[in-house]
Amino acid sequence: MTHQTVGHRARPGLPDDPLAKVTEPAPSCPVEITLSALHGRWTTLVIRELLQGARTFTELRHALPALSDKVLSDRPAHLTEAGVLDRRRQPGWPPRVHYTLTSHGRRLGPVLQALWDWGAAVTASPPES
Amino acid sequence: MTHQTVGHRARPGLPDDPLAKVTEPAPSCPVEITLSALHGRWTTLVIRELLQGARTFTELRHALPALSDKVLSDRPAHLTEAGVLDRRRQPGWPPRVHYTLTSHGRRLGPVLQALWDWGAAVTASPPES
DNA sequence: CTGAATCCCTGCCGATACTG
DNA sequence: CAGTATCGGCAGGGATTCAG
Numbered sequence: 173m174t175h176q177t178v179g180h181r182a183r184p185g186l187p188d189d190p191l192a193k194v195t196e197p198a199p200s201c202p203v204e205i206t207l208s209a210l211h212g213r214w215t216t217l218v219i220r221e222l223l224q225g226a227r228t229f230t231e232l233r234h235a236l237p238a239l240s241d242k243v244l245s246d247r248p249a250h251l252t253e254a255g256v257l258d259r260r261r262q263p264g265w266p267p268r269v270h271y272t273l274t275s276h277g278r279r280l281g282p283v284l285q286a287l288w289d290w291g292a293a294v295t296a297s298p299p300e301s
Numbered sequence: 302m303t304h305q306t307v308g309h310r311a312r313p314g315l316p317d318d319p320l321a322k323v324t325e326p327a328p329s330c331p332v333e334i335t336l337s338a339l340h341g342r343w344t345t346l347v348i349r350e351l352l353q354g355a356r357t358f359t360e361l362r363h364a365l366p367a368l369s370d371k372v373l374s375d376r377p378a379h380l381t382e383a384g385v386l387d388r389r390r391q392p393g394w395p396p397r398v399h400y401t402l403t404s405h406g407r408r409l410g411p412v413l414q415a416l417w418d419w420g421a422a423v424t425a426s427p428p429e430s
Numbered sequence: 431c432t433g434a435a436t437c438c439c440t441g442c443c444g445a446t447a448c449t450g
Numbered sequence: 451c452a453g454t455a456t457c458g459g460c461a462g463g464g465a466t467t468c469a470g
Contacts, residue, residue: 194346
């Protein structure tokens with residue numbers, strides 16, 4: 173399926189890594205890092221928007237009209253810290269800021285795809301419950 | 302609506318699906334469904350544990366000693382609702398409950414793998430920050 | 431043994447108002 | 451234009467206690 177080139181593994185399941193044995197949500201755990209990057213309402217929608225190209229603050233607001241200015245400001249800031257986004261100020265007036273995905277950010281595409289596929293599969297064939 | 306076959310996709314990124322155009326975190330969005338299943342602290346660690354086989358309440362407690370009884374009870378309950386887990390009571394005394402991944406649950410393995418890979422890649426090559 | 435009920439504390443998110 | 455400051459409501463989750 174859309175199993176990208178994220179590296180194949182000998183066996184299914186989780187990798188053979190010392191961090192795979194943590195018994196608490198350590199911030200150094202790769203899974204925690206990713207979930208932390210995706211954390212927060214609206215976050216995945218902001219990423220989806222930017223997967224289609226650079227966006228300014230106003231363009232994001234237009235694409236996601238329900239977001240308050242605060243969240244519209246917080247999400248890109250958080251994502252920039254997480255290394256997902258690049259923030260470029262365009263000199264002059266009025267101020268313009270362009271948000272662009274970094275190479276890391278672009279690699280979130282397959283991750284969101286994996287999330288999408290699982291949710292779609294569950295919807296298509298709900299469990300016994 | 303979810304007319305899709307989750308098969309191959311013409312282009313990278315997100316699928317061509319009406320739900321891909323929501324402008325708010327709709328609960329019917331597959332991505333939201335998956336994130337909702339993984340939602341909550343400790344959740345992914347519980348799933349990781351169960352990816353290695355069925356576990357009882359006590360076995361989970363032993364594997365994840367830091368969890369309070371409440372969370373240790375809430376997480377499997379939530380995951381059962383989400384169709385990830387199967388809960389089987391063993392008759393007799395003392396009461397024993399076995400938690401097992403459903404077929405949907407087992408399919409979370411690759412999803413966690415994708416999350417792991419992204420986090421590991423970011424750690425390996427941190428951004429400009 | 432396997433939880434459910436309760437209490438409290440914290441952090442998220444929405445709304446509104448203000449600034450370089 | 452692109453945010454920051456502030457306030458308040460509410461849900462998540464830890465600790466403790468109780469129940470089948």
